[in-house]
Amino acid sequence: MLEISLLSLFITGLLGGVHCLGMCGGIVTAISVSGTGQKPLLQVGYNLGRLASYTLMGALLGGLSEWGMAQASYRPLQVGLFALANVLLVLLGLYLAGFSAMVGRIEKLGSPLWQHLQPLARRFLPVRHPWHSIMVGAIWGWVPCGLVYTASLAALATQSASGGALAMLSFGLGTLPNLLLMGAFAAKLQQLKQKRPVRLFAGLTVCAIGLWHLANLIIS
Secondary structure (H helix, E strand, O other), X not given: OOOOOHHHHHHHHHHOHHHHHHHHHHHHHHHHOOOOOOHHHHHHHHHHHHHHHHHHHHHHHHHHHHHHHHHOOHHHHHHHHHHHHHHHHHHHHHHHHOOOOXXXXXXXXXXXXXXXXXXXXXXXXXXXXXXXXXXHHHHHOOOOOHHHHHHHHXXXXXXXXXXXXXXXXXXXXXXXXXXXXXXXXXXHHHHHHOOHHHHHHHHHHHHHHHHHHHHXXXXX
């Protein structure tokens, strides 16, 4: 089956942490200074909400592609989705490494939806209760993000609701260490993500994953 492996998605989420810190760093830092005596619970709640949104997104996209495959010629559409997901993965790697701003422009496609969701998230700020942090995380899971868009295309390529959910969950779990650490070591991690060697390693590794999948597609 043509699909990006769960391990590749996990690694992409993990190495994409330099991007996660920029997209989610502000809200994670805000949660870290909220809720006296509840900071760990608030951080866990935020990430649970975010993972729930990713999993739901994957299930919806995987289910949609499963329905679409039943309506159209199976193989060409499958190959196209797989190739597009990996091209975006390569672009994402170049973006993380600082060689291209293309993904940043792609992220703007999700701005109309985010303009409607962002005011909803503000209703739960400042976060005072774990339930509020879960809601903020669930909403923040839909923030325009090239990293998420790449994983979303991979979810589409699974051709099933369960496969799409697993794909997005694997990706989300990969982002988890960075954002959990962000809550405790915000300043140090922000400095680390600016270091050129860190960005190069993360970006070029993500590029290599995308190119490897594309090479396998051509060979097969």
